[in-house]
Amino acid sequence: MVSNKSMFQQFDKLFIPFITAGDPNEELTIDLALILEKCGASAIELGVPYSDPLADGPVIQQASIRARRNGMNIEKAMELAYKMKERGLKIPIILFTYFNPVLQLGEKYFFTLMEKNRLEGLLIPDLPFEESGWMRKKCDEHGIYFISMVAPTSYNRIKKIAENAAGFLYCVSSLGVTGERQSFDERVSDFISHVKKYAEVPVAVGFGISSNEHVKKFFKISDGVVVGSAIVKQIEKLIPLLTNANTKQSGLQEFERFIHGLLH
Amino acid sequence: MKYPDEYGRFGEFGGKYVPETLMKPLYELEEALKDALSDSSFQQQYHQMLQKYSGRPTALTFADQLTKHVGGANIFLKREDLNHTGAHKINNAIGQALLSKRMGKKKLIAETGAGQHGVASATVAAKFGMDCKVFMGEEDIDRQRLNVFRMQLLGAEVVPVTSGNKTLKDAVNEAIRYWVQHCEDHFYLMGSAVGPHPYPMMVREFQRIIGDEAKEQFFNEFGKLPDVVIACVGGGSNAIGMFTPFLEEDVKLIGVEAGGKGVETGEHAATITKGTKGVIHGSMTYLLQNQYGEIIEPYSISAGLDYPGVGPEHAYLAKIGRVVYESVTDEEAILALETLAKTEGILAAIESAHAVAKGIEIAKTLSNEQSILICLSGRGDKDVHTLMKTKGGVENGF
Numbered sequence: 001m002v003s004n005k006s007m008f009q010q011f012d013k014l015f016i017p018f019i020t021a022g023d024p025n026e027e028l029t030i031d032l033a034l035i036l037e038k039c040g041a042s043a044i045e046l047g048v049p050y051s052d053p054l055a056d057g058p059v060i061q062q063a064s065i066r067a068r069r070n071g072m073n074i075e076k077a078m079e080l081a082y083k084m085k086e087r088g089l090k091i092p093i094i095l096f097t098y099f100n101p102v103l104q105l106g107e108k109y110f111f112t113l114m115e116k117n118r119l120e121g122l123l124i125p126d127l128p129f130e131e132s133g134w135m136r137k138k139c140d141e142h143g144i145y146f147i148s149m150v151a152p153t154s155y156n157r158i159k160k161i162a163e164n165a166a167g168f169l170y171c172v173s174s175l176g177v178t179g180e181r182q183s184f185d186e187r188v189s190d191f192i193s194h195v196k197k198y199a200e201v202p203v204a205v206g207f208g209i210s211s212n213e214h215v216k217k218f219f220k221i222s223d224g225v226v227v228g229s230a231i232v233k234q235i236e237k238l239i240p241l242l243t244n245a246n247t248k249q250s251g252l253q254e255f256e257r258f259i260h261g262l263l264h
Numbered sequence: 265m266k267y268p269d270e271y272g273r274f275g276e277f278g279g280k281y282v283p284e285t286l287m288k289p290l291y292e293l294e295e296a297l298k299d300a301l302s303d304s305s306f307q308q309q310y311h312q313m314l315q316k317y318s319g320r321p322t323a324l325t326f327a328d329q330l331t332k333h334v335g336g337a338n339i340f341l342k343r344e345d346l347n348h349t350g351a352h353k354i355n356n357a358i359g360q361a362l363l364s365k366r367m368g369k370k371k372l373i374a375e376t377g378a379g380q381h382g383v384a385s386a387t388v389a390a391k392f393g394m395d396c397k398v399f400m401g402e403e404d405i406d407r408q409r410l411n412v413f414r415m416q417l418l419g420a421e422v423v424p425v426t427s428g429n430k431t432l433k434d435a436v437n438e439a440i441r442y443w444v445q446h447c448e449d450h451f452y453l454m455g456s457a458v459g460p461h462p463y464p465m466m467v468r469e470f471q472r473i474i475g476d477e478a479k480e481q482f483f484n485e486f487g488k489l490p491d492v493v494i495a496c497v498g499g500g501s502n503a504i505g506m507f508t509p510f511l512e513e514d515v516k517l518i519g520v521e522a523g524g525k526g527v528e529t530g531e532h533a534a535t536i537t538k539g540t541k542g543v544i545h546g547s548m549t550y551l552l553q554n555q556y557g558e559i560i561e562p563y564s565i566s567a568g569l570d571y572p573g574v575g576p577e578h579a580y581l582a583k584i585g586r587v588v589y590e591s592v593t594d595e596e597a598i599l600a601l602e603t604l605a606k607t608e609g610i611l612a613a614i615e616s617a618h619a620v621a622k623g624i625e626i627a628k629t630l631s632n633e634q635s636i637l638i639c640l641s642g643r644g645d646k647d648v649h650t651l652m653k654t655k656g657g658v659e660n661g662f
Contacts, residue, residue, distance in 0.1 A: 125283050
């Protein structure tokens with residue numbers, strides 16, 4: 001049973017990066033995950049590329065297109081988690097996927113794959129509280145953390161969502177889809193402290209966090225950050241370097257410098 | 265109505281599969297809708313707009329020449345093509361815009377494929393003095409230049425969608441993404457009986473005027489109900505509007521999907537006939553998808569039926585066997601469109617021609633004591649360009 005439990009033993013502040021499985025290719029996704037761990041990531045959010053990513057902005061949409069072009073799908077993405085662990089990744093991996101691919105695998109096969117591939121967490125952005133009861137229960141039975149989200153529009157929903165959260169509680173910083181934002185609404189601090197009142201698990205903030213300044217801001221008022229689009233955009237920029245055998249190492253070094261700069 | 269239940273489900277279909285940010289706006293919408301539907305002053309406003317602005321009630325036409333031509337059952341047409349803006353879409357646009365106004369939201373978001381719902385939305389936005397942003401795939405913008413210009417003339421902003429395949433499915437995705445960001449002061453005016461609860465229910469309630477009127481008109485004239493009622497199904501808004509008042513009657517109901525180049529070719533939009541259960545645009549329903557749940561782009565000559573999902577209530581009605589869903593190919597639809605034009609002097613939209621084709625086929629199997637009621641959901645003016653291309657243009661004598 002993992003409900004109401006944090007998926008992190010001891011930590012100062014959580015850094016949970018998002019990368020898209022298979023962007024730019026399988027091997028590089030593993031390389032990038034290992035660098036993220038080296039830079040201090042607390043967990044990896046591994047994104048399953050999807051044809052219709054409703055909650056994602058243009059940067060992650062483009063990554064999805066690149067990964068799907070390489071033949072990536074939910075099953076291969078889950079296998080990729082296993083390969084990451086094989087290559088020495090220690091931190092937990094959270095599968096980030098839209099609901100329909102999970103539905104098509106079927107409940108039994110999906111959980112077989114989750115366990116076989118050593119995935120510790122699951123985040124389904126289009127499966128809100130009302131629709132996720134059975135999925136939360138199943139995850140709990142399988143010892144998998146089902147990550148719940150709260151948004152600035154959640155209001156009176158915050159309590160029940162927070163009280164049922166597992167792993168960590170994903171606090172959506174602002175209205176809108178994933179993607180970088182220049183600044184955040186002033187009300188965000190009140191929102192986060194309100195959420196923290198009900199949450200028994202750590203509260204991490206995501207959506208739009210894209211600079212060192214943002215990271216520092218949210219480290220101050222929450223337990224950690226989720227960073228997606230800013231990292232995916234950096235990967236997109238580095239594709240020419242990363243996919244050329246002669247320049248791959250310098251590409252990976254540049255990625256490491258970027259992550260370091262984001263955090264310190 | 266027994267359905268949907270409190271979770272917005274029609275049996276195993278429907279629901280709300282949306283990001284958390286949209287849950288609160290959807291509950292607010294549901295509350296406002298319930299409140300409005302039970303408020304007689306709202307109902308009065310809605311019906312007055314339908315009557316004085318859109319020209320309702322629309323006629324019930326006995327297609328005597330088509331009946332004679334086909335031989336068999338008597339064919340009747342519910343003339344939604346006579347609505348303002350040329351199709352049934354305006355019924356729903358008026359209803360939702362009035363609701364938006366009642367909720368104090370003066371900015372409308374809409375998606376459109378062929379442009380009919382976009383035009384209806386732009387029209388009501390103009391009438392009510394509201395802002396209107398219409399999301400439309402770049403591919404569709406190319407194919408439907410006239411409707412794009414119409415929307416702009418009406419004062420709406422047409423936002424080109426470049427994500428995905430740049431068609432209706434992607435326009436809905438983009439409209440939802442925009443709504444997630446602006447849900448506090450924008451109203452999403454969805455054009456079909458699809459999407460998360462309460463949209464399928466709301467669109468049904470604003471379209472059931474079609475069936476309510478037709479049923480009354482038919483009964484008043486003949487003292488009985490038709491034997492068969494037929495409507496085309498893309499997302500399924502005209503069909504659900506037509507079918508709803510007949511669901512509890514002893515009337516055979518047939519929904520007609522777009523068979524495109526044939527349901528065996530893979531190039532079609534026959535979602536119930538060939539699709540499988542899954543989630544699209546926030547709703548559990550049947551859809552065209554691969555084994556990994558990725559959505560497959562549909563095909564139909566008619567842009568209004570070219571949608572990879574279908575309204576969840578249709579999925580439910582198919583599952584329990586209350587409505588039979590069949591398909592009609594591009595070719596059969598065009599042939600029916602020509603037949604109707606030449607026998608009745610009515611140019612139907614290609615969408616509606618799918619229903620006409622099925623009606624002709626079934627009329628032949630019935631006696632002249634029996635009657636078929638077809639929902640002629642829209643007029644074909646918008647399709648003249650497509651028809652010219654299909655028929656090889658004026659030089660071929662068409």
